[in-house]
Amino acid sequence: MRSEYLPRLLRPLLAVVILIALWQLVITVTGVPRYILPAPLAVGRALIAERALLAHHAITTVIEILGGLIGGVLLGLVTALSLARFRPLRRTLLPLLLVSQAIPLFALAPILMLWLGYGLGPKILMAMIIIYFPVASTGYDGLRQTPQGWLDLARTFGLNRRQVLFRVQLPAALPSLASGLRMAASAAPIGAVIGEWVGASRGLGFLMLNANARLQIDVMFAALVVLVVFAILLYFGVDALLRLAMPWHRDGVATEY
Amino acid sequence: MRSEYLPRLLRPLLAVVILIALWQLVITVTGVPRYILPAPLAVGRALIAERALLAHHAITTVIEILGGLIGGVLLGLVTALSLARFRPLRRTLLPLLLVSQAIPLFALAPILMLWLGYGLGPKILMAMIIIYFPVASTGYDGLRQTPQGWLDLARTFGLNRRQVLFRVQLPAALPSLASGLRMAASAAPIGAVIGEWVGASRGLGFLMLNANARLQIDVMFAALVVLVVFAILLYFGVDALLRLAMPWHRDGVATEY
Amino acid sequence: MTPPGLHVRNASLTFGQRALFSKLECEFPASSWTCLLGRSGSGKSSLLRMIAGLHLPDNHHLDLTTSDGEALRGRLAWMAQQDLLVPWERVLGNVMLGARWRGERSASAVARAREMLALVGLAERADAWPAALSGGQRQRVSLARTLFEDASVVLMDEPFSAVDAITRLELHELAYRLLAERTVIMVTHDPLEALRLAERILVLKGDPARLVPLAAPETPRPRALDDAEVQTRQTALVAELRETADAQ
Amino acid sequence: MTPPGLHVRNASLTFGQRALFSKLECEFPASSWTCLLGRSGSGKSSLLRMIAGLHLPDNHHLDLTTSDGEALRGRLAWMAQQDLLVPWERVLGNVMLGARWRGERSASAVARAREMLALVGLAERADAWPAALSGGQRQRVSLARTLFEDASVVLMDEPFSAVDAITRLELHELAYRLLAERTVIMVTHDPLEALRLAERILVLKGDPARLVPLAAPETPRPRALDDAEVQTRQTALVAELRETADAQ
Amino acid sequence: QAQTAQETSAGNDDLAPPQMIPLSVMLDWYVNPVHAPLIIAKQRGLFAKRGLDVDIQTPADPSVPPKLVAAGRIDLALSYQPQLHLQVDQGLPIVRVGTLIATPLNALMVRADSGISNLSQLKGKKVGYSVGGVEEVLLGAMLEHSGLSLDDVEMVNVNFSLTPALISEKVDAVTGAFRNFEPAQMQQEGVKGKAFYIEEEGVPTYDELIFVANRDTLDQHRDAYRRFMDAIGEATSWIINHPDDAWQQFIAYDDSLDTPLNHAAWESTLPRFALRPAALDAKRYRDFEAFLLERGAIKAQSPVSRLAVDLDNP
Numbered sequence A, B: 001m002r003s004e005y006l007p008r009l010l011r012p013l014l015a016v017v018i019l020i021a022l023w024q025l026v027i028t029v030t031g032v033p034r035y036i037l038p039a040p041l042a043v044g045r046a047l048i049a050e051r052a053l054l055a056h057h058a059i060t061t062v063i064e065i066l067g068g069l070i071g072g073v074l075l076g077l078v079t080a081l082s083l084a085r086f087r088p089l090r091r092t093l094l095p096l097l098l099v100s101q102a103i104p105l106f107a108l109a110p111i112l113m114l115w116l117g118y119g120l121g122p123k124i125l126m127a128m129i130i131i132y133f134p135v136a137s138t139g140y141d142g143l144r145q146t147p148q149g150w151l152d153l154a155r156t157f158g159l160n161r162r163q164v165l166f167r168v169q170l171p172a173a174l175p176s177l178a179s180g181l182r183m184a185a186s187a188a189p190i191g192a193v194i195g196e197w198v199g200a201s202r203g204l205g206f207l208m209l210n211a212n213a214r215l216q217i218d219v220m221f222a223a224l225v226v227l228v229v230f231a232i233l234l235y236f237g238v239d240a241l242l243r244l245a246m247p248w249h250r251d252g253v254a255t256e257y
Numbered sequence C, D: 001m002t003p004p005g006l007h008v009r010n011a012s013l014t015f016g017q018r019a020l021f022s023k024l025e026c027e028f029p030a031s032s033w034t035c036l037l038g039r040s041g042s043g044k045s046s047l048l049r050m051i052a053g054l055h056l057p058d059n060h061h062l063d064l065t066t067s068d069g070e071a072l073r074g075r076l077a078w079m080a081q082q083d084l085l086v087p088w089e090r091v092l093g094n095v096m097l098g099a100r101w102r103g104e105r106s107a108s109a110v111a112r113a114r115e116m117l118a119l120v121g122l123a124e125r126a127d128a129w130p131a132a133l134s135g136g137q138r139q140r141v142s143l144a145r146t147l148f149e150d151a152s153v154v155l156m157d158e159p160f161s162a163v164d165a166i167t168r169l170e171l172h173e174l175a176y177r178l179l180a181e182r183t184v185i186m187v188t189h190d191p192l193e194a195l196r197l198a199e200r201i202l203v204l205k206g207d208p209a210r211l212v213p214l215a216a217p218e219t220p221r222p223r224a225l226d227d228a229e230v231q232t233r234q235t236a237l238v239a240e241l242r243e244t245a246d247a248q
Numbered sequence E: 001q002a003q004t005a006q007e008t009s010a011g012n013d014d015l016a017p018p019q020m021i022p023l024s025v026m027l028d029w030y031v032n033p034v035h036a037p038l039i040i041a042k043q044r045g046l047f048a049k050r051g052l053d054v055d056i057q058t059p060a061d062p063s064v065p066p067k068l069v070a071a072g073r074i075d076l077a078l079s080y081q082p083q084l085h086l087q088v089d090q091g092l093p094i095v096r097v098g099t100l101i102a103t104p105l106n107a108l109m110v111r112a113d114s115g116i117s118n119l120s121q122l123k124g125k126k127v128g129y130s131v132g133g134v135e136e137v138l139l140g141a142m143l144e145h146s147g148l149s150l151d152d153v154e155m156v157n158v159n160f161s162l163t164p165a166l167i168s169e170k171v172d173a174v175t176g177a178f179r180n181f182e183p184a185q186m187q188q189e190g191v192k193g194k195a196f197y198i199e200e201e202g203v204p205t206y207d208e209l210i211f212v213a214n215r216d217t218l219d220q221h222r223d224a225y226r227r228f229m230d231a232i233g234e235a236t237s238w239i240i241n242h243p244d245d246a247w248q249q250f251i252a253y254d255d256s257l258d259t260p261l262n263h264a265a266w267e268s269t270l271p272r273f274a275l276r277p278a279a280l281d282a283k284r285y286r287d288f289e290a291f292l293l294e295r296g297a298i299k300a301q302s303p304v305s306r307l308a309v310d311l312d313n314p
């Protein structure tokens, strides 16, 4: 905290600089041609030149990401809570969830598109499916590891199962759930983009496919940069929110050793 | 445990039955044409008729999955340990990791192919990239939440940072890491398949795309079924291994309430 | 709301091959204060958990009847051997945790929680996180939480083990005052503590263990430490405990 | 390996606005047994942590010199107020945790650990998981672990608080025997315990706190509970502690 | 195969085993009937006979093979003429060295029961396509030919699901359908389709499938490529002469090719193969380049010599 404030912001900047340097290095060393991996400068130019285009498509993608994130997190939470609440459900429902994860989206995509059309719906659904599992999985893992003492206490307090679930197990599962939420946040943009590949007329994923087909690789990478920035912002945004939601939670303690 | 043994195996079977019934129901109700979603029976027939073909391609995929799983888990662990060990690294490295997650693999595909060619390499790499993040992320989250008391104890025992990391923080992070490993296991098959989409001449992903391109949707779904079975087996296999690795860890406690 | 008496029958507990106790029977009269003593590991905490209706990992059985025939659930407060503070509530929230968790929201609850906190001497720490408390402070918050419940049957497992001698004496007075007329069962390791507070003393001893009743002083409670009767009985009690030790 | 004496200077601890103590100074002679008493929350555990060189979440400072000028690291054992058993090692593994974690693998270590476990009366539980122990048993494992370290400076934070009166007396003898000639600092809440074991008694009192030395009996240790000197000094010690209470 | 190897060595004077030249060729997409000449040439040992060791690879994304050629990773790739113009315009050092299919296969499909008999009826409709880079340009030209503009329709990327999207009526038309394949596919699903051939709707005609090679290393490989095209030519003739035998040899390459749909597509693909794969129709390239430039799809006009070469007339 204290006067570290500047370095805190500087480090991610440093990361960006390192990344760009690495990128340039790869190009210089391997001589990979620019239609496969454009130079950072070319991408920078495309970012500026095509900012209107990028913004136009980015708006769609942002809506899809946020929709998918909210939907996926809610659905994941509901699943985790149901699994924790209804024990007999577990062995039946869990394999079904795994199936939902193990099916490559591209196989589902045409089906979803045909049912839901080519609007925002299926893309949000795709993002949801991707986000859903880390949330459900870590949430469930967190919920079933509540220390027995608190459950005992809850019992003597006369709580019913529902109250135990929401007031005891859920807060106790927060640190574990947070892990899943952070992961979900960084996966959300990819979910939306995959949705767009399968059928869309707008969005960064669409733009990338299009630019790729037209060999405007600089534009494609510019879209990629925007996407990556979203993912990073989302990750740190969710991280910050989680810190707010868990003010008691000291972390990074281990590194104080 | 005890005499529940049978129901334990019956429940997942029930899940399969439910799944197939659901599948047939969807077809009957929505009348979705068979070139989009074939009937379970047709897929069953394809599974039997094409068993040699499926087995042929499945072997490749299994190798990719296992390679990706081992590589991804190792790399993820190394990342988590490095992040936990070298605090200043965190703000610099973490965004880089996120970048690795946020880049849609298809954008990287030509680059990888250019460097690694068409062999098993790039597919294993793809599976690794997919598996890597849940392991690194939950591992790191687990490592940085080691209860302070144990760290203090370790300090008075005269341990060095390395010993603390491996003997204290790592076992303490196991429950959290387990969460990530389970997730990684269920994602591994998808990783391999995505790798195969990037360019392959063997493997279930190749078979699926190929069958899809030829509208042999029943074969595609047969391959999908094989893939899903892998994912489920892998998940429960990893789960069983984790239980063995954490004999002290009572779980499902919450449900005893 | 007169507190019920409890009648425990057929209390049995087995871990693996080892029977800790079997077919214990005992009576806890309404509005009485019983102290339960015994060697470490003799099964005191387990017995308390069983009376509270809590789960144990292995074979256990207990028949409980209340003197008024009503169920115990909802009239019981249990203070565990560990403090069981939840890290996501501040100290005040932890004191009124029962009310919070049950979803009872009222200004009077907050006031009551503050009052309890003041009684255990932690009024100023109301807004601290539990992680910022010392061991004895945590135990006092846990005590405040148990008193806050205002239950008619109170089970306490070594409630004063982590506080200093003086605070302990003060808390004795406090507990006596607030729990007068309740049916109290308290596990303790300190014979003097038992002799200060108990109307009835039970010692869990033997293998498998039996409950041996011991005479408590008849003088009004809380008894002074230099109460003559306390002093004399102490020797008897220690002897009784020691005898267990030798038997084991 | 003669144990070093410790000299603490400029010990200061502040949490937020509140100075718990500042510029404390005190001496712990080589091979002496010092008991540290004080009200709950007065900072005993924190002072012990600081001497052990452990991190505290807020502003703190302490200058420590050893009588032999060598660093303390590697010659110190610390027993925390919580038992700090790790759930992934069985009881035996927890006793020899220091050796395990440092990677010292030897048959003699196992034998030693079993011996320590037997000394605290838990030989049969060697293969149990810590989760299957009672509170007092956990504390005894923690004590066994501390004794196993065989360190020349031993810091113990309420090491006997969770065990019954008889076991406590036995453990006093044990600790006295195994820690003879070591430099021991022990936090305790029990004035009698301090009077049984201490060569020097320090009371942490006041706000901000000072360390008040108190005369310990001169008789050989461990002193009997009915030792006349113990009895007389107890009154003085309790009075001293109580005085702090009123000041607070 | 052993026999052909013997033939080659017999033609050589010295007794050393023949120097086989390795050649890697990447298809545009998974193996299907349009690739018949390649497959048959391989099956019948026509490459080996000419001292070529051809390795056939398949990508999952048609935009990748030309890039790999440009990067020198593979020797030859199958691509499409319209894409070639864009790629050269973007500076990829690739050039057309042969033709596999010498007419457009691209068609705009509607359902026969949609009542659309004229492209002007597409006004306000949804048109599905699979991103390839030039769909908008081609569709724009076709629409303007019928008095509409791109703004009159809604274009939706349906990514390789052209037939399902059309059959299920999620879109009213699809462009980028292959006339030898999609109609058969629709037929198989019991839906009759109607195709509009794009060269009849205002788009200059072009070569659908072409072989591209790296321009910078062309001279080193010219001889091998020439032999390669020779083999393709021989295979094509043989296929046309013996369509049924050819089908048998084709499905023998990979069991999974033996499907009714492929068989139907096989029939309609036969007439489309270029009989003289190496021959270059320079006008097509000049005209299409001009067309793309006029429609703003490329930045500058490249001379035909940069786009395509006739291996036999350097």
Ligand SMILES: Nc1ncnc2c1ncn2[C@@H]1O[C@H](COP(=O)(O)OP(=O)(O)OP(=O)(O)O)[C@@H](O)[C@H]1O
Pocket (backbone or CB within 6 Å): C131, C132, C133, C134, C135, C136, C137, C162, C163, C164, D015, D016, D020, D038, D039, D040, D041, D042, D043, D044, D045, D046, D047, D057, D058, D081
């Ligand atoms: N992180 C923290 N932030 C603020 N105050 C703290 C923090 N940690 C400890 N304290 C306060 O510091 C004081 C000293 O704590 P410490 O644990 O040293 O007490 P103690 O003397 O060991 O008490 P006890 O006998 O109850 O164990 C307590 O009043 C406690 O509330």
Ligand SMILES: Nc1ncnc2c1ncn2[C@@H]1O[C@H](COP(=O)(O)OP(=O)(O)OP(=O)(O)O)[C@@H](O)[C@H]1O
Pocket (backbone or CB within 6 Å): C015, C016, C020, C038, C039, C040, C041, C042, C043, C044, C045, C046, C047, C057, C058, C081, D131, D132, D133, D134, D135, D136, D137, D162, D163, D164
């Ligand atoms: N899960 C378990 N498996 C096996 N044995 C157990 C388990 N839990 C507790 N025990 C044993 O049961 C006995 C009783 O435990 P309990 O906690 O009731 O003792 P206690 O009388 O409260 O002891 P203390 O005074 O030390 O708190 C102990 O010997 C303990 O080792």
Ligand SMILES: [Mg+2]
Pocket (backbone or CB within 6 Å): C044, C045, C046, C081, C157, D134, D135, D136
């Ligand atoms: Mg107990």
Ligand SMILES: [Mg+2]
Pocket (backbone or CB within 6 Å): C134, C135, C136, D044, D045, D046, D081, D157
């Ligand atoms: Mg303390």
